[in-house]
Amino acid sequence: KQEVTQIPAALSVPEGENLVLNCSFTDSAIYNLQWFRQDPGKGLTSLLLIQSSQREQTSGRLNASLDKSSGRSTLYIAASQPGDSATYLCAGSYGSGNTGKLIFGQGTTLQVKP
């Protein structure tokens, strides 16, 4: 069974700290992996997509890595800000023909304190 797990479920850090969110997946035959941000009561915003042939992707203060052999992905947030407070979800796609069919982790809720 294909599963995606995120640890920890919640994280609280002071402003300015660098942090890493973890995501693990059971099936290494992943096609791509996406990281999303969700604010309370809102839809999801796509942050980064890493193709199976890639090792990492960067966007501003965000860097996501993918290690298929170990079944892990990480989202690195540099110099965290209170505006980064949200739930972060990772999701894996296992089909090249329909990459919107995603298996989601439960998310990590991040709080950045001023």
Next chain:
Amino acid sequence: SQTIHQWPATLVQPVGSPLSLECTVEGTSNPNLYWYRQAAGRGLQLLFYSVGIGQISSEVPQNLSASRPQDRQFILSSKKLLLSDSGFYLCAWSARVPNEKLFFGSGTQLSVL
């Protein structure tokens, strides 16, 4: 640019009543369309997806159905709601090419009482 509209934002319905949630996408053609549900304390679960008009695939057996009457319109329905249908429903779209991101609507919070 592409946009996705989903309505209503919140909905409170009695058990046994019908349901219709609508989603439309603008600024693109031939998108793949999806309905996800996020239940309290649970992760996002794919309910339905569509790769074209009239083409619907169901991922889990349930009390809901979906339809795609037009290229950029996706509808989630139920004839009789159950308490277990409560949750946050999200419509999403992706381009019909490999390795494209998934873009979500703002969601509908459904409470069945």
